[in-house]
Amino acid sequence: xxxxxxxxxxxxxxxxxxxxxxxxxxxxxxxxxxxxxxxxxxxxxxxxxxxxxxxxxxxxxxxxxxxxxxxxxxxxxxxxxxxxxxxxxxxxxxxxxxxxxxxxxxxxxxxxxxxxxxxxxxxxxxxxxxxxxxxxxxxxxxxxxxxxxxxxxxxxxxxxxxxxxxxxxxxxxxxxxxxxxxxxxxxxxxxxxxxxxxxxxxxxxxxxxxxxxxxxxxxxxxxxxxxxxxxxxxxxxxxxxxxxxxxxxxxxxxxxxxxxxxxxxxxxxxxxxxxxxxxxxxxxxxxxxxxxxxxxxxxxxxxxxxxxxxxxxxxxxxxxxxxxxxxxxxxxxxxxxxxxxxxxxxxxxxxxxxxxxxxxxxxxxxxxxxxxxxxxxxxxxxxxxxxxxxxxxxxxxxxxxxxxxxxxxxxxxxxxxxxxxxxxxxxxxxxxxx
Amino acid sequence: xxxxxxxxxxxxxxxxxxxxxxxxxxxxxxxxxxxxxxxxxxxxxxxxxxxxxxxxxxxxxxxxxxxxxxxxxxxxxxxxxxxxxxxxxxxxxxxxxxxxxxxxxxxxxxxxxxxxxxxxxxxxxxxxxxxxxxxxxxxxxxxxxxxxxxxxxxxxxxxxxxxxxxxxxxxxxxxxxxxxxxxxxxxxxxxxxxxxxxxxxxxxxxxxxxxxxxxxxxxxxxxxxxxxxxxxxxxxxxxxxxxxxxxxxxxxxxxxxxxxxxxxxxxxxxxxxxxxxxxxxxxxxxxxxxxxxxxxxxxxxxxxxxxxxxxxxxxxxxxxxxxxxxxxxxxxxxxxxxxxxxxxxxxxxxxxxxxxxxxxxxxxxxxxxxxxxxxxxxxxxxxxxxxxxxxxxxxxxxxxxxxxxxxxxxxxxxxxxxxxxxxxxxxxxxxxxx
Numbered sequence: 001x002x003x004x005x006x007x008x009x010x011x012x013x014x015x016x017x018x019x020x021x022x023x024x025x026x027x028x029x030x031x032x033x034x035x036x037x038x039x040x041x042x043x044x045x046x047x048x049x050x051x052x053x054x055x056x057x058x059x060x061x062x063x064x065x066x067x068x069x070x071x072x073x074x075x076x077x078x079x080x081x082x083x084x085x086x087x088x089x090x091x092x093x094x095x096x097x098x099x100x101x102x103x104x105x106x107x108x109x110x111x112x113x114x115x116x117x118x119x120x121x122x123x124x125x126x127x128x129x130x131x132x133x134x135x136x137x138x139x140x141x142x143x144x145x146x147x148x149x150x151x152x153x154x155x156x157x158x159x160x161x162x163x164x165x166x167x168x169x170x171x172x173x174x175x176x177x178x179x180x181x182x183x184x185x186x187x188x189x190x191x192x193x194x195x196x197x198x199x200x201x202x203x204x205x206x207x208x209x210x211x212x213x214x215x216x217x218x219x220x221x222x223x224x225x226x227x228x229x230x231x232x233x234x235x236x237x238x239x240x241x242x243x244x245x246x247x248x249x250x251x252x253x254x255x256x257x258x259x260x261x262x263x264x265x266x267x268x269x270x271x272x273x274x275x276x277x278x279x280x281x282x283x284x285x286x287x288x289x290x291x292x293x294x295x296x297x298x299x300x301x302x303x304x305x306x307x308x309x310x311x312x313x314x315x316x317x318x319x320x321x322x323x324x325x326x327x328x329x330x331x332x333x334x335x336x337x338x339x340x341x342x343x344x345x346x347x348x349x350x351x352x353x354x355x356x357x358x359x360x361x362x363x364x365x366x367x368x369x370x371x372x373x374x375x376x377x378x379x380x381x382x383x384x385x386x387x388x389x390x391x392x393x394x395x396x397x398x399x400x401x402x403x404x405x406x407x408x409x410x411x412x413x414x415x416x417x418x419x420x421x422x423x424x425x426x427x428x429x430x431x432x433x434x
Numbered sequence: 435x436x437x438x439x440x441x442x443x444x445x446x447x448x449x450x451x452x453x454x455x456x457x458x459x460x461x462x463x464x465x466x467x468x469x470x471x472x473x474x475x476x477x478x479x480x481x482x483x484x485x486x487x488x489x490x491x492x493x494x495x496x497x498x499x500x501x502x503x504x505x506x507x508x509x510x511x512x513x514x515x516x517x518x519x520x521x522x523x524x525x526x527x528x529x530x531x532x533x534x535x536x537x538x539x540x541x542x543x544x545x546x547x548x549x550x551x552x553x554x555x556x557x558x559x560x561x562x563x564x565x566x567x568x569x570x571x572x573x574x575x576x577x578x579x580x581x582x583x584x585x586x587x588x589x590x591x592x593x594x595x596x597x598x599x600x601x602x603x604x605x606x607x608x609x610x611x612x613x614x615x616x617x618x619x620x621x622x623x624x625x626x627x628x629x630x631x632x633x634x635x636x637x638x639x640x641x642x643x644x645x646x647x648x649x650x651x652x653x654x655x656x657x658x659x660x661x662x663x664x665x666x667x668x669x670x671x672x673x674x675x676x677x678x679x680x681x682x683x684x685x686x687x688x689x690x691x692x693x694x695x696x697x698x699x700x701x702x703x704x705x706x707x708x709x710x711x712x713x714x715x716x717x718x719x720x721x722x723x724x725x726x727x728x729x730x731x732x733x734x735x736x737x738x739x740x741x742x743x744x745x746x747x748x749x750x751x752x753x754x755x756x757x758x759x760x761x762x763x764x765x766x767x768x769x770x771x772x773x774x775x776x777x778x779x780x781x782x783x784x785x786x787x788x789x790x791x792x793x794x795x796x797x798x799x800x801x802x803x804x805x806x807x808x809x810x811x812x813x814x815x816x817x818x819x820x821x822x823x824x825x826x827x828x829x830x831x832x833x834x835x836x837x838x839x840x841x842x843x844x845x846x847x848x849x850x851x852x853x854x855x856x857x858x859x860x861x862x863x864x865x866x867x868x
Contacts, residue, residue, distance in 0.1 A: 009714045013564065013566060056516075118735050129448055132446065150732030263517045291451050298558070310740060
């Protein structure tokens, strides 16, 4: 039927419908879609070579056999696990807990884990559970992954930025924010932080800062929402523990995704939330994970068991280890990072000496600082006149920061494209960044 | 690490953490889990025989070949569609729009469709987009599917019940609610309704009532959120159109799931929202579906393309028709419904003459009215002493209604179990319902 009726103006919709954070990625994609021939350092997408050996059917079968054995099910009953609704907390929780314990010594029990539709749902669920109304604020390390900002916006949660600095977070600033909130009768309820090669800056949090952050969080009652998406790209022999692994006081909720370490198309992630929640009247306790699982029934019911089996099988075929499942990819990403920063050294350092960049050991991203304003107009010029795309860092800042920065992602480019892309970037920067 | 720290009391979490609607299904499942040998008329789960011929690999391949052909992609690029992130609105939108047009004459364009993680996410997203804050109320036909109540609770949306009555909705009551809201400076923003064999009552909305509802909705500016989950179970030759198919004024958002007509394990559903949203400043318009897709990036990013391919392939193998894909299942469910109501006639009518029930032509559910209070205590007695489970209807009521009603679901039982279950039910009712 014809729908001739103009329903509404944006004034009638939820405020997130016109929020820049929620719309930013669509907007960027739209702009970038206009320059299909440009070399793009924009998207943080996995490298396509990581899909070459994927075999969905084999993974699903592996996982089904594993679950059948663990649960004493016959072939048919195990098959049904994948076809039916399942528990909202997930069906591969044990596989995931094992992997987190093996790879990160997290000490997670399967009942601490909720399997989610990617890390995005893990963030969304955790925010929903933790924020009950006015007076509670979410702190985020600034600049920040837009997914957490958008989720907070959809839930009308107040957000306050904390500077990332060079150590991963400015602890004095966070302390001050906690005190200011207290003075105002509010509180910093939680902090979103990605300590390992954060998107967008590539920054890694120092060990000493991790210790200080955990102490501060415990002292101030701030829950740390630790996003572990890029941790697997750390160099071999890396020994910096995650906040979750260092946590002895239940201050950390671990949030993760299998999008990068396995594949995005399964849309599987997790939250690890073993904290106890107490019923004040009865004294009964449940895990925060139980609360998250219950709330999940009202958002997505459960994560597709078929998709869970893809990830479960892939992990099992790699010794139940995310690190092992992601090893070849991590090498590729580190190699791409080196190619990128080496090419910047060779081509950009001389021609645009006022431009600087960081040199992360892992992750997908490098941050460039320019002596001029970096905005959408500059991006369009870079795309149209120089054939090279990137992301303005201001997209990821909650405040006015990042207005002279851009983000380069090298995760899905070939060595040839990286080199040619940096050539074009050098031309561009030589012209605009003197 | 040990998590010895007791984080919080429920007072510190969002109110939905202790909301009966959100917790109701977990609670019921917990009670029912204690009686594994009882015959259960409780869960509205699909029949296991509907899984017999499923072939995930074949469906995925079918859908991939179809998408490759439509989009002019080679084998490798088409494969990547399933492995990578994809557009948040989905990759099988055209297949789904075609099916809705073929089966329901909905007149949907692919760009009206957002593919979601089941109908639950479609409801959640639609509520988020439509409700911007205080003053807007969601009306729901009472009794109601708990999924919509839970979603509204998670989003702090006010909900008001409208009686279902025998015609599917009490239009005079809805009209009165709209007027009362207006008087109070509020409005009824939307109505959730499942016109075809609603869960939990099995009621079907009459054609005349559908016409009246559409008129009222247009006149009062109430958006109708039409849940179509059980429509495919209508008898052959059925000609009652959906609200969406009758809609000429953009008053209907169609919400659906492939859980029942295909399989639950894919977790794929959809929203159809072709309504126009206008930017007051620029005059530009977008579809409501575009807004939903953008918001989805902040909840689940996108629906697993692998899961979408399972559903897309299954539909394509059935002539691109949900009706055809669900035909054998629909016959089974109607047969089970007849077996159930016939058995109630034979075994219960004489022994508990004060008990009455409805006789739906489709859906999964029959409603029994008892002359006594139906509560958890009665359910426990039924389970422990008579070996038969069901769901108290009060679970699905927003007000005090349904306290003498119970719901029977027959979707996943065998003929033998239905007969034996009704025998046990007759024993139980003969004892308690005189």
